[in-house]
Structure formats: structure tokens, C-alpha cells
Amino acid sequence: QVQLVESGGGLVQAGGSLRLSCAxxxxxxxxxxxxxxxxxxxxxxxxxxxxxxxGTSTSYADSVKGRFTISxxxxxxxxxxxxxxxSPEDTAVYYCAARRTGFTVVSGAAKNYAHWGQxxxxxxxx
Numbered sequence: 481q482v483q484l485v486e487s488g489g490g491l492v493q494a495g496g497s498l499r500l501s502c503a504x505x506x507x508x509x510x511x512x513x514x515x516x517x518x519x520x521x522x523x524x525x526x527x528x529x530x531x532x533x534x535g536t537s538t539s540y541a542d543s544v545k546g547r548f549t550i551s552x553x554x555x556x557x558x559x560x561x562x563x564x565x566x567s568p569e570d571t572a573v574y575y576c577a578a579r580r581t582g583f584t585v586v587s588g589a590a591k592n593y594a595h596w597g598q599x600x601x602x603x604x605x606x
Contacts, residue, residue: 482506482595484576489600492566496604500561502576502597509533510554512579513586515593516561518572518602527588528574529561539586543569566604573599 488500502514515530529550530539538550549562559576577593587593 482578484578484595484597486574486576486597486600489574489602491603491605494567494604494606496566497562497564498566498602500563500574500576500600500602502559502561504557504559504578507581508554509557509559509578512581512583514552514559514576514578515587516550516559516574516576517590517593518570518574519599520572523572525575525590527590530586530588531559532586533584537586539588541588563602566602568604568606571602571604573601575599 483505485503492498511533513530513532516528517525518528519525527541528544531550531552535552547565552559576597578595580594
């Protein structure tokens, strides 16, 4: 059974940093794109960042460009999101996601992701 487990969320002051991790199990994800999405209270889930299976291609939402960095370690079947210069607007539940096998294009659309983690809360205080 495919499973994605996020960790690394927490409470941080504005301007601070956090590093989220996503551990994948049940199959290897080294050949499929993975992404991070977030959902704030009362808002729809939104794209944050995505990375190709090889890690050579990335995509970011405009709101996080220059502050967040997505990476992956295929040997560990893991994906990461380094978040710097955090602001209260970044407060949300962050979700890790993986595309279905056979799809190689990096995507910012949640509908294109077949596997999701349970989410980790990130709270940024002002």
C-alpha cells in the first residue's frame, strides 16, 4: 500500500525557517514527480512546489519563489521542502503528493496527483 508521511511542521516566528520532509513507502517514487500543496483555513488547497522524478526540474508558486526550495533523495524515497523567510500568510496544512506511475511531467494541478499524505501543520506567528 502506498503511503506518504509528512513531518517537520510546527510553530515558527515570522522570518524563520522550517524544513518539511515526506517519506514514501509501499513502492518507489524515484520515477514520478512529487509535489507540495497547502491548505489554509477557509481556503482551497493550493500548489506550492513540484519536482521531477530525477530532481532536475522544479516548479514553484509565485508566492513562494525565492523563499522555498523543493528537493528529493530518491535513495531514501523522500522529498523535502525547505521554507525560509516564513510569513503568517504561509500558515497552512502542508501536504506531500506523488503522481501516478507513468506520468513524468511536473504539475501544479492537485488533480494530477494520485497519492497524498495526511498533512503537517505549519503555523507562522507575527
